[in-house]
Amino acid sequence: MSLISSPRKGIVLLFLLLVTSAVFGNTFVNQWSYDDPPVVLKNPDAHSLSGFLENKRLGRPMRELTYIPDHILFGDKPAGYRVQQLAWHGVNGFLLVLLFHAFGVELPVALLGALFFLVHPLQTESVASIANRKELLALFFSLGSLLCYVKSFTSVGARRLLLRVGALIAYGGALLSNETTVTLPLVAVLWELLLVEREKRVLLRKPLLALAVSIVAGAVFIYFFRWIFSADQLLTVYSKNSFGASQSYIPLFMGAMKAFGFYLGKIILPAGLAPEYTFQLSESLWQPQALLSLTLLAGAAACAASVRRSLPLVSLGIGWFIVFWLPISDLVPVGYLAADRYMYLCLPGIGLVLAGLLQRWPKRLFVAGTCLVLVVFAGLTVVQNGYWRNEHTLWRHAVTVNPDSTWVQETVALSYLLTGDYGRAVGHAEEALRLNRFNTRAYVTLAKAQERLGNLAEAVRNYEMFASFGAMEYPEEAAQIRLYLPALRERFAAQKGLQ
Structure with missing residues (x-):
């Protein structure tokens, strides 16, 4: 040759x-x-x-x-x-x-x-x-x-x-x-x-x-x-x-x-x-x-x-x-x-x-x-x-291919949170937690979406879950959430008093 x-x-x-x-x-x-x-x-x-x-x-x-x-x-x-x-x-x-x-x-x-x-x-x-x-x-x-x-x-x-x-x-x-x-x-x-x-x-x-x-x-x-x-x-x-x-x-x-x-x-x-x-x-x-x-x-x-x-x-x-x-x-x-x-x-x-x-x-x-x-x-x-155009196109396609992944569901939830579609963010975050209740990132994403929708009771509950279980993986963010929770609880109490 x-x-x-x-x-x-x-x-x-x-x-x-x-x-x-x-x-x-x-x-x-x-x-x-x-x-x-x-x-x-x-x-x-x-x-x-x-x-x-x-x-x-x-x-x-x-x-x-x-x-x-x-x-x-x-x-x-x-x-x-x-x-x-x-x-x-x-x-x-x-x-x-x-x-x-x-x-x-x-x-x-x-x-x-x-x-x-x-x-x-x-x-x-x-x-x-x-x-x-x-x-x-x-x-x-x-x-x-x-x-x-x-x-x-x-x-x-x-x-x-x-x-x-x-x-x-x-x-x-x-x-x-x-x-x-x-x-x-x-x-x-x-x-x-x-x-x-x-x-x-x-x-x-x-x-x-x-x-x-x-x-x-x-x-x-x-x-x-x-x-x-x-x-x-x-x-x-x-x-x-x-x-x-x-x-x-x-x-x-x-x-x-x-x-x-x-x-x-x-x-x-x-x-x-x-x-x-x-x-x-x-x-x-x-x-x-x-x-x-x-x-x-x-x-x-x-x-x-x-x-x-x-x-x-x-x-x-x-x-x-x-x-x-x-x-x-x-x-x-x-x-x-x-x-x-x-x-x-x-x-x-x-x-x-x-x-x-x-x-x-x-x-x-x-x-x-x-x-x-x-x-x-x-x-x-x-x-x-x-x-692969950007984070949103990547993960929104990924969830259609692999809906059984808790991490994909959580990432898609974050994508919808960042683009203001809070209803879908809640749905995907809840699915992520259904698949794996130890997916701590899903708790904070769900809490943020619920807060923006005005569901402060659910937001407080999920922030508390993240503050309790997410400290090992995300110590800085968990500390910030703990500092933020008292003000959110006051907002929730005020909201409840108005109802």
């Missing part, structure tokens, strides 16, 4: 940047939303190099570094930040083309596989949400690391050494962007196993040493992230899914399996996307949806093993997906059972599966069908970008 010439590389890069701009260009009119304010606007580490060095907030260093020039040039205007968002995404598509080609995929087919990754609607959250630049950077450094490692096998002498050192440095950059890239070396191991002759392998040449290094790396990871193994972290995940009936691990495992099947469904039919999803959790072992997803996971692994000789690229693509799914699977409780942004590192594996199939069966009908799907996905992505 011939190498891609420099002029052709330039054309491919320009084409992918133009596709990215066409598909995600409507995000330039979007406002700050979701995690953008705390991560970008109110984060002193992201505003200057001196602030970054002070490191007042724990975060992803690579992401914060890239915000500094944005802040200097554009201040609090989100449109300027989006230039980097689109640039990183387009360059990642280009690196995927180079990596797929290095794996042995012909250029036109590699381009189609990369386009699948580039235009898929699941990418909207990572690209449209400036706070999620960590996903873009994590993949950029991961692809750079893999490219350096793969190219080192066709190099000799000092160049080979430099490429392997570069692979290690890029891996460090990936970890500093997002710690979920911890499993990246497993992709390199799979590549060696499937596509490298036995006598040329490096990581698999001394499997016991590789195992020992993996164990040490795993121990270091567990030490620094030991908080995720606590009972409180398990309960945090359960709370997000309005589940409080048990502290058993079974509901988490079955929920993670449901999420795996959910991802596969959204990859094939990417409709009804939202920034947050919830799942029905249960201690029961008889959960058909979870068992079906577990069967699909086992089937995917079995398929990868069975086609490793006949379709090694497909096998590698499946392995890529599973390897990057593991850190975000929530098999060890991290936070959310599912999120669109979690698929950013996983989707290149599906793109590689597609490229492998197209290379094996380059039928015109298959290629035409793939191109049609890409056009449809691109259109759906443009629509999905529109839901």
Whole structure:
């Protein structure tokens, strides 16, 4: 297979940047939303190099570094930040083309596989949400690391050494962007196993040493992230899914399996996307949806093993997906059972599966069908970008997709409160509390809406609930409410006396 010439590389890069701009260009009119304010606007580490060095907030260093020039040039205007968002995404598509080609995929087919990754609607959250630049950077450094490692096998002498050192440095950059890239070396191991002759392998040449290094790396990871193994972290995940009936691990495992099947469904039919999803959790072992997803996971692994000789690229693509799914699977409780942004590192594996199939069966009908799907996905992505226009459009769409989430209901209630629709604010806040009576933010939102409607008795009651139960999570706001309550009680007494 011939190498891609420099002029052709330039054309491919320009084409992918133009596709990215066409598909995600409507995000330039979007406002700050979701995690953008705390991560970008109110984060002193992201505003200057001196602030970054002070490191007042724990975060992803690579992401914060890239915000500094944005802040200097554009201040609090989100449109300027989006230039980097689109640039990183387009360059990642280009690196995927180079990596797929290095794996042995012909250029036109590699381009189609990369386009699948580039235009898929699941990418909207990572690209449209400036706070999620960590996903873009994590993949950029991961692809750079893999490219350096793969190219080192066709190099000799000092160049080979430099490429392997570069692979290690890029891996460090990936970890500093997002710690979920911890499993990246497993992709390199799979590549060696499937596509490298036995006598040329490096990581698999001394499997016991590789195992020992993996164990040490795993121990270091567990030490620094030991908080995720606590009972409180398990309960945090359960709370997000309005589940409080048990502290058993079974509901988490079955929920993670449901999420795996959910991802596969959204990859094939990417409709009804939202920034947050919830799942029905249960201690029961008889959960058909979870068992079906577990069967699909086992089937995917079995398929990868069975086609490793006949379709090694497909096998590698499946392995890529599973390897990057593991850190975000929530098999060890991290936070959310599912999120669109979690698929950013996983989707290149599906793109590689597609490229492998197209290379094996380059039928015109298959290629035409793939191109049609890409056009449809691109259109759906443009629509999905529109839901991220601002906080109100985002969460009012989310509640139609995921009405069973107490956090979505509470956020929608706040949206209606801020826009003066107090009746709807009350309805959504009450629904949030019906789903989870420990959602303390819902009490204060409900109290504010009731107060504006003149229902002072209900306002006092809900403010009191927030002051009592919200102090642990929101101590400053709870203290302010306690100071405000005496005046509100006097207003209520005066209102009652007039009736």
